Amino acid sequence: MSAARAVRRRGHAPVAGRHGQDGSGAENARQDVRVPHVRERRPRLLRRRSAAVSPARGGGRLEESPRVARQVPALRERGDSHRRCAVKVKAVNGFARILKAEGIPWVSCYPTSPVNNALGEEGVPILMMGEERFAVAVADAFSRVTSGKQIGACTVMAGLNAAGIQMAYGAVAQAWEDSSPLLVIAEGVGPSATRHTHYDIGEAFKSVTKWVGEIGRAELVPDYLRRAFTHLRSGRPGPVLLLIPRDLGEYDEAEHPYATVKGWRSAPDPDDVTSAIKALAAAKDPLLFVGEGVLYADATAELLRFAELAQVPVLTTLKGKSAFPENHPLSVGVRGSLAERFLRKCDLLFSIGASLFPNRFSHAIPDADKKTIVQCTIDTLDLNRSYETRHAVVGDAKLTLQALSEELSRRGAPKKNTALVDEIRAARQEFRAKFTPWLESSETPINPYRVLGDLMKVLDPKHSFVTADSGNTRDQTSTVYEAQIPRGFLGWGNVSTLGFSLAGAVAAKLAYPNRQCVHVTGDAGVCYMMGNFEAVARYGIGITTLHINNGGYSGYGPGFWGAGHDPYTWKVSDHAKACMASMARAVGFHSEDVDKPSEIVPALKRALDENAKGRPAFVEFLCSHHPVHGGWVRSA
Secondary structure (H helix, E strand, C coil): CCHHHCCCCCCCCCCCCCCCCCCCCCCCCCCCCCCCCCCCCCCCCCCCCCCCCCCCCCCCCCCCCHHHHHHHHHHHHHHHHHHHHHCEEEHHHHHHHHHHHCCCCCEEEECCCHHHHHHHHCCCCEEECCCHHHHHHHHHHHHHHCCCCCCEEEEECCCCCCHHHHHCHHHHHHHHHCCCCEEEEECCCCHHHHHHCCCCHHHHHHHHCCEEEECCCHHHHHHHHHHHHHHHHCCCCCCEEEECCCCCCEEECCCCCCCCCCCCCCCCCHHHHHHHHHHHHHCCCEEEEECCHHHHCCCHHHHHHHHHHHCCCEEECCCCCCCCCCCCCCECCCCCHHHHHHHHHCCEEEEECCCCCCCCCCCCCCCHHHCEEEEEECCHHHCCCCCCCCEEEECCHHHHHHHHHHHHHHHCCCCCCHHHHHHHHHHHHHHHHHHHHHHCCCCCCECHHHHHHHHHHHCCCCCEEEEECCCHHHHHHHHHCCCCCCCCEECCCCCCCCCHHHHHHHHHHHHCCCCEEEEEECHHHHHHHHHHHHHHHHCCCCCEEEEEECCECCCCCCECCECCCCCCCCECCCCCCCCHHHHHHHCCCEEEEECCHHHHHHHHHHHHHHHHCCCCEEEEEEECCCCCCCCCCCCC
């Protein structure tokens, strides 16, 4: 039985969206993952003898003798003592019980960890991956694809033998850079052992986590987990690291109870909302600049309402892609000529849920000194960070958008802007006309854009998930793929860790078992994944990997575009020498290699059919080196 199709675990409720849906008719993330080969055990409880007193033969009330009366207080005291002993729990088992209470549906890992056995004993499924970085990445991706409604949790080896947590550093750093609410659990170093190690785990991870909690006593387990989930569910998202030493002892659950943490939102200042709407009303060419904060706030429906009320074009960041339906008349996409046109043209940039901090994989704001910038954010550190913030609205994106819509309605929302809709439609047609020859190309080797064009023909846009690895595959896919539902596409990449797209697809399939889940990778990314394909096949996670194989790192080497930016470090073995599809087949994947454009659609359909049976698929396309078209806008 596949992990993604298993029966719902008792006590794990589905994640409820605003209307029981994810905002666009897609199903919600579900906590129904049951990992095969994990034997559930009931918690071991201390047995207590009980003495039964029977009435006297013939019925009637049993009269207590003076001797019995004297013994009753002692017996009651002894009974109370036994009851107190019965709620003693090992620190690691208490830890596991709290994770279960918080609705953690499974924990990804690469052994060993003192928490792993406790998870098994308490009935929490464990997904054992092929190495530490991927174990962290799957948990990270689970938090992302569910937009924090579910928290991804993972365990890695640490303690005195800290090799595991050291290997995981890059994955935790990526979660930090991308503001993902991830829970990392590792073995701490007890006070008596600190003299034996020179590596301070807590100190090493402080710069890439929201909080590091080092649990020093068993009875602190509930307190530290309470603090951890408060950080994970409130404020700006980010990873948390909890360190729990081996053999920490026991604590009394009755004396140290745990109540689940709901998380908290903050509403904006009404005066700031009024100022922001006044600025919007005064603008000639406003633009909504939308980030991932809208997804984490579960505010996609509120964004849609506000955009339609305001009649303003909507551009999303790479991480915010899918927060707004890209088939909507007001959408101008993420990157490329369509997005760039409206970003350069706007006189007011109205940002919601975005830091506006420029990096390699996001737009800078051109002529920012000539634009009015309104920034709606949950984090005051974003304000006046990269550009002058003329108007700020600080608060949760959902509550902020609700307040903005109410204020706009109160003032009288503008009528439908037919001229704007026509302008966007014409610009979109021009944008698509540029890509159509590549999306429909019949050339061989296959044009990578043809693979993406055919993928969009095969997938159901309302019941699918797509992500792509860093490099050309991400830039090409994010430019042309049309996301229509929240988290129908996972954009990522403030730090571009190769191989993460596999984790994204795995997490999406676990969260949304009924969706078609596909990820696109290239020659660089696939090498980071091969060691983890076995785990994907072992658990029967029905995803499809699309490998754009062009025998090198596209854009690095020479081509019709010139010498390339890294002409000395780009070539890898071609398909004739290294068939990646054969390697995937060897560990249990359905796999094929495709060298003709006419074979793309049939191969994709066969892969998705295998996914429906609980079998992962790998399709290798023999492609040309083709450059990325459309880029990130940079300041002059």
